[in-house]
Amino acid sequence: MLGLAASYLFFFTEQDVDWPAFASVSVFYAAIYYVGARAARKKKGEENDADGLMLAGRNLPIWVAIFTMSATWVGGGFINGTAQAAAESGLVWVQAPWGYALSLVIGGLFFARTMRRRRYRTMLDPLEEKYGKKVTAVLFLPALTGELFWTATILTALGATFATVLGIDLQTAIILSAAIAVAYTALGGLWAVALTDVLQMIILLIGLAIIVPFALDYGGGWSATYTAYGEKFGAAASFLPSREALGNDYWLWWDYALLLIFGGIPWQVYFQRVLAARDEKTAIWLSIIAGGICLMAAIAPVIIGMVSATADWTMIEAGAPPDASATLPWVVRYLTNPWVSLIGLGAVAAAVMSSVDSSVLSASSMGIWNVYRPLVDPGLPDSKLAKLIQRCIWITGVAATLIALQVESVYDLWVLCSDFVYCLLFPALVCALFDPKANKYGAITGFLVAAFLRFGGGEATLGLPAFLPYPVDFPFRTLAMLCGLGSILLVSRVSTGRGEV
Template sequence: MISFFIAFYLLATLGIGFWASKKIKTSDDFTLAGKSLSTAFVGVTLFATWFGSSQIMGNPGFFIKNGFTSYFTLVFTNIICLFVVGQFYARKLYRMNLVTINDFFRKRFSKKLELTSSVIMVLSYPHWIAAQFVALAYLFHAVMGIPVNYGILLGAAIVVFYTYIGGMWAVAYTDMVQSIMIVLGMIILLYEVLHQTGGISPIFADQPKAFFRIFPKGGLAEWSDYLALLLAFTAGTIPVQEIYQRVFSAKDEKAARSGLFLGGLLLVIIPTIPLIIALGGVYVHPELLNAQDHQAIVPALVNIMTSVPVQILFYGAMISAILSTSSGAMLAPATVIGENLIKPYAPKLSDKRLLLYTRLSVILVALVSCYFAYSNADIVRLVEASLSLILVCLFAPFTFGLFWKKTSTTGAWAGVILGGGVWLFCFFYDTQMAPTIYGTVVSCLGVVLGSLVGPEKRGRD
């Protein structure tokens, strides 16, 4: 019965994508939905894109183990990032009439930096998308008994289909429907769990004092991991394309900024629910703590503690969350490939042909993501890996270039090369502190020193 309803829901999602494809006439329709999204659509699609497998399956395991230190790094960082972008970045960038973040690197610095930043941006996404494919595979295995290896391919095929045909319009409409499913599913499951625990107080009363610490108490290794996650989920997410794909798709500046604030609010409130669900579940069923895979705790609780109708709604919500994250994350690098890696080097390319190449890029990104999905099944670590490359290479030149007039092309190159190089060196030599910390600091210093030593005119290649 559950399998039937899940299959029906997946078909309905594909149907929405097919209907949305009728709005696609140009490449701008595909990538930016005609620049017509309202505040609600911007906020909800941002929420749906970031509320995925990590929030439902990855974060609860970390929260149970590490308490509120994990809550701060994995959940509260969302609103910090989107508030900062909405308050300081969105207006400036919206007025530049960009399609991708990499357009900024061309306008502010040079075409060569646009090319380099585009390659880095594209390379960063497969890990994140892979995390969603892994989560879908776990769900398909739990609900339908499909082996995880086949589940990865099935999930990829579904997301590719409706993203390929409908682009940003399909992402926006499916995100709206899927977000409703997510909220309903999470609230009903929370009610079921709290009914069995006798409320929320017994759950937290049972926890040790260390659980409520925001900062780690351990030595350098724990602080290093803490700061690495904090940097990845705040500064590392500031330059990501999927944020600005929604900002640039907004009908005006006000809708863009308000949508960011709405998305940030939703990304603090809703992701808190799975954490309480998991904590309440192991309070009632402590044997789940002995499970080898903590990523499966929430799905296991659903099967143990809820009726079939609630299971149907929950799995629908889970699949909704992961599909929406996957589609938005796949569209972002595909847009960069079309707009920054193909279009500038094919001046005679027709818009129709560009649209085709951007769509084909969706398939390419999906294939690479499947490779990473088979290579690493740790959802949170896959997401962290996807953000590290952007953080150490692009955050500093992007931020300094937007706010510091003296930032030069030489400085931007120094930030990209030194930050990425130090990060790779520390990664391969397994330094005691996280490589992202070294890479981020060196990248910022590289931009400043490079700009002071080699001042250049803007736009020089």
């Protein structure tokens, strides 16, 4: 795969490719591919059944589970999006790192034990159990959309970094990155994903730790950078929300905060690791510890964003980043030395690989297990199931790549990942797990109510116009989620006795 990529760049592009950097990246990908291949062969016997492919035989040790949970969330969208938000809008709008960290902690305290105890295979299993297979197929749509947007965000982040550091155009970088990432993922199996996550997380944390001192040195040190940042953003230079910092966006800030905290829970990438844990206690603790690691991993990209916002880019021949989404790769390439920029590229690549494999595997697992199997082929054997999931990985990867080619803002799409999941899927999951009276009539009503109220507010990222007259700064996403939740509770009780599935 890497050889084909190099041949394409050499013979069919006229770009000034940084071949030493490309060679370094090739070595990195070869190492990751090797680890994944060895892990897949080692667990070949387990990978032949569904539990082996999707859940690593429910035998992940806690240290591996913590690494793979942390690596899944701390992806390319995480580090690039955090740097972008810090550089563009001030620290007050850097919500996703602590929002997702809290979602992991809350998920561990209130959801992990129940899911692991019931031995589900996917996050959608309790929905199928409570609402039936047809309703679950509908609820799969926001889950699939979230995974596709998540993967597209990650590929865009890596593509932007490759384009900046390697000297190739963004579209070429995205396509080549997707081809390599999906090919590695198609090796199959959570064991391969989890063990490579260990290596990728180590590379990521070390790489970011090396970049920060060089970036701060360019800005005159931490004290000078922090002072200049405070002068530029004023009250918005603090993480704490205030009327002074947010102005008319105060309630919008809280809308996004709740979206990230609770919209970060109903994800198959999260529950796949919870369900793969050896026992309930492991499932709980890996969630809580991973939340802490997410917070620590955000420190470096926040600092990088602050340096970018305060740097005198007129002193750099390349000038300022062309847009905020290029913040991290621009700092890595132009405010550090060539060797450090290669390390930074490896860190970003590690972050991306650790999330892409998880996301496409999760989407494919739900699609085949919760949609294709019950609706098309109920007698599908586990051996055939594994092969179908592997094929679906390629389909998911291609779809995410097409979305990535249209992305303008890494951070906006990153937040949008949890948006639809928060409004449309979170209420159904909560009721399926904790409300014994919830039924399919309530679930359908809740979905339709939430969808109407959410899409009524429009979505600029997708070019969807608003058709409901919400006031400016109105938290309509949280309104949609709460109304969807209330509809499930109310309609389920009104229709009691008719909700059998």
